[in-house]
Ligand SMILES: Nc1ncnc2c1ncn2[C@@H]1O[C@H](COP(=O)(O)OP(=O)(O)OP(=O)(O)O)[C@@H](O)[C@H]1O
């Protein structure tokens with residue numbers, strides 16, 4: 096019995112607010128007819144967008160889209176027929192499962208819609224209404240803790256939409272602050288435009304894009320970072336958009352591209368997007384916050400959200416008509432988008448309450464429905480009315496038509512058309528430029544390493560060959576290969592920043608994983624060589640380790656290998672953890688373990704055999720580094736004995752008898768092993784990134800199923816669903832991830 100009920104809930108998750116039984120619909124229509132008439136009345140003036148192509152409905156203004164083109168394709172479907180990328184979504188629901196007794200939250204529920212080539216869709220709604228969530232859900236970039244059900248189809252087919260299929264300008268700007276605007280756009284162009292394009296052609300594309308986005312004036316200014324004041328917030332936003340429109344993507348998502356812009360700049364940005372859609376047959380979906388009436392008039396379709404529910408989806412020109420029919424007409428001199436948001440934003444209740452104090456408004460309240468009803472009442476009426484309206488029916492019909500269109504040749508959508516070598520060289524140059532300009536990335540570390548080397552040199556100055564010097568040389572070697580490499584952890588914040596940039600660019604398909612990893616290695620190499628060479632030369636000559644260039648070179652290379660291995664380890668950690676603090680803690684812990692098993696704090700033969708000796712001491716760099724350092728320094732030297740008169744102690748004797756190390760292999764093999772580990776760690780980094788990409792949909796499916804099962808047991812969750820649970824006749828819910836990972840072995 097319990098199980099049966101649970102099953103019902105799972106099935107209903109996908110249709111929280113979507114479909115209703117026909118019987119229910121009939122009843123609702125009746126009710127709303129009664130409701131609507133006494134609220135409405137005022138005639139709506141269609142002040143904007145009147146003559147634009149692709150108007151949704153017949154001129155009689157009855158909203159009867161379903162019948163207006165009986166037998167023919169709807170206008171949106173006709174756009175879809177022309178080719179390009181058509182996106183449809185059905186019954187899209189995103190749920191944030193409550194943990195630790197917290198209630199489950201529906202972020203968006205039962206959304207239907209479409210985006211077709213040549214048209215711009217605006218997603219509007221108050222803050223927190225689910226605009227970004229909808230964009231993330233459509234582009235396969237939703238946070239892992241959110242459950243998603245529903246259906247998203249690209250040209251009638253299921254497919255993954257991340258990693259290059261959708262270009263997405265996120266709400267947050269992720270840019271390299273040390274580069275200038277022009278450099279940023281140029282690097283991005285070189286990374287993605289075909290390698291066959293000449294330098295002049297690339298420059299032209301870059302200049303055109305800078306002009307289009309109004310970035311010419313600030314083209315040669317730095318973007319700015321923590322210590323460098325750069326371009327303004329609005330310019331950063333325009334730059335982020337410029338980077339994505341550079342390659343004219345088929346499917347472009349933008350999250351609030353006009354925030355932080357004045358109305359003229361906002362108009363020019365949206366106008367550019369519209370040109371892109373109309374001239375290039377591109378499909379554009381953009382969330383937008385409180386657009387001016389001029390900007391609003393540029394949108395073709397409107398998706399109005401409130402608390403995750405759809406208040407209206409359809410032709411933007413028909414939205415005022417829908418509001419009028421529901422009893423909330425837009426006053427003739429009010430910006431329609433302001434009016435829509437005024438109707439659905441609960442915060443306006445406080446504003447209305449304050450305004451009601453004035454006598455004039457008290458009189459007006461009798462006529463203005465917005466002052467007569469609370470926002471939650473208005474919102475509820477609009478949502479209910481829309482759900483059963485012909486506008487909603489028209490959307491479903493259009494979705495059906497679009498997904499049935501045959502013969503639309505799906506372009507092989509690729510984020511980058513540049514060759515792998517071009518990507519590698521461009522990324523290496525970009526990364527090197529950034530590292531060399533950011534004082535905090537490597538320069539500061541070089542300074543600290545040099546200071547540390549001077550400290551070490553003065554403490555162990557001219558260590559000599561006395562009996563006590565054996566211990567001193569061992570500790571000095573232990574410090575260099577242990578603590579000096581440990582200091583690489585200082586670069587962690589920069590790694591996290593890099594990973595943020597990588598994740599965003601990778602999801603937009605700018606370049607491949609291997610190109611990124613190799614470029615990161617190559618660009619950091621000169622700095623790491625400088626770090627190790629500078630500190631090694633100071634320490635080596637001050638302490639007076641064994642003289643000879645080859646011994647010095649070994650010492651420096653050993654340090655370089657250790658620092659590079661730690662860097663690679665930190666990169667792996669930064670790919671695994673979600674934030675800087677966790678990475679720092681985890682990284683410090685792992686390096687601590689590495690130092691413990693290096694053979695300095697406990698001699699290698701004395702380490703517990705199981706686990707610590709085999710395999711840990713073999714797979715950490717420390718033991719190889721220390722063995723090599725001892726051999727390099729001690730072999731061939733003779734030390735004073737403990738008691739005068741005893742024979743001198745040879746380096747070989749110290750290594751074998753006092754440190755318990757074998758001399759079966761040379762120090763060069765020890766050094767090579769560090770470089771083998773370096774390669775292995777980079778390979779692991781590559782595999783981690785690849786696995787994260789490949790496994791994401793599977794993890795999402797498993798997580799969704801597991802969480803739904805867990806939530807089924809909760810009475811509160813069942814209640815939440817029961818309140819909005821509708822017929823499951825039309826829509827079989829299923830985890831979204833099943834369609835994201837098309838190769839998923841899990842049953843649909
Ligand atoms: N991964 C997540 N974990 C927890 N809460 C989330 C998550 N994603 C979204 N939310 C919540 O969902 C709601 C909608 O968020 P969303 O970012 O989609 O709003 P928005 O309409 O884009 O708002 P804004 O205009 O302020 O950007 C918010 O209350 C947010 O806190």
Ligand SMILES: [Mg+2]
Nearest residue numbers: 226227266350
């Ligand atoms: Mg948002």
